[in-house]
Amino acid sequence: MTSTEPQSDENLVELAKSGDDTAFPELVKRYSRRILRVARNITNHEEDSEDVLQETFMKAYTHLAGFQGNSKFYTWLVRIAMNESLMKLRKRKSGKLVSLDEELNTGEDTMIREIAVWEGNPEDTYSQEELRAILDKTISSLPEGFRSVFMLRDVEEFSTEETAEALDLSIPAVKSRLLRARLQLREKLTRLFKSKGENTFAYL
Amino acid sequence: MPTCKDFLRELSDYLDSALDPATKKELDKHVQECPDCWVVLDTTQKTLKIYKGCEPQAVPAALEDKLMAALKVKMAEKKLSG
Numbered sequence: 001m002t003s004t005e006p007q008s009d010e011n012l013v014e015l016a017k018s019g020d021d022t023a024f025p026e027l028v029k030r031y032s033r034r035i036l037r038v039a040r041n042i043t044n045h046e047e048d049s050e051d052v053l054q055e056t057f058m059k060a061y062t063h064l065a066g067f068q069g070n071s072k073f074y075t076w077l078v079r080i081a082m083n084e085s086l087m088k089l090r091k092r093k094s095g096k097l098v099s100l101d102e103e104l105n106t107g108e109d110t111m112i113r114e115i116a117v118w119e120g121n122p123e124d125t126y127s128q129e130e131l132r133a134i135l136d137k138t139i140s141s142l143p144e145g146f147r148s149v150f151m152l153r154d155v156e157e158f159s160t161e162e163t164a165e166a167l168d169l170s171i172p173a174v175k176s177r178l179l180r181a182r183l184q185l186r187e188k189l190t191r192l193f194k195s196k197g198e199n200t201f202a203y204l
Numbered sequence: 205m206p207t208c209k210d211f212l213r214e215l216s217d218y219l220d221s222a223l224d225p226a227t228k229k230e231l232d233k234h235v236q237e238c239p240d241c242w243v244v245l246d247t248t249q250k251t252l253k254i255y256k257g258c259e260p261q262a263v264p265a266a267l268e269d270k271l272m273a274a275l276k277v278k279m280a281e282k283k284l285s286g
Binding site for chain 2: 019021024025028032033034036037050053054057058061062112115116117118122123128131132135139150154155157160175178179182183185186189190
């Protein structure tokens, strides 16, 4: 144990609340990458995601006194980022008459077309940058209602209940969107990563 | 006995270990006997693993500087307003 051991989020939040000017910037450094990723993957827009990053931390700082610590600081932060991202997205979409429900109503709920094992391990085949670009592009092709649930549940590791609360959805809606998001991503990644020469065939 | 469709419907709960033991046992048996469902399970698990394991990109330096500068202003305002 050394004195350079990183401080817990809880300590930094308490220090920031009591007026320590170094504490909140430390939290920003700790989480800005992950918040930017949430913003990018939800807004699909570089400029909007940069705004979301800044607005998230500004809002968190402004409302820090009201943060009671009932949830983890990071969970609270992601919820702010998700709200900001969805607001940006809806603002951009406001000219189009497509409701989110329509977008999700794809008819076939869990269509499987690609059944093939993957060629080796993509983490070994691609550089981290290449893989990140593939994953970002793939997730950005999902409908928003699927992206937001997948990001919270499977990337940010929120519970089903936390995700439902953050997105104002019922638990069955979270579960249904999550299953479809997972299967669509699997389908798209399998097209890229499948073994060459493997036959693909209709399923079910 | 569960069908492939049943397996697919329960796949998320299966992956999240959120099934009752009896259903899980039935689906375990199905996936051992059905190569298609085994592949779907395997590639879905890999999909989740790869997303979880991917490190987010660094925040570009100029954007981080802008964020820190805005924060400084905000902190100074808060001090002034008491």
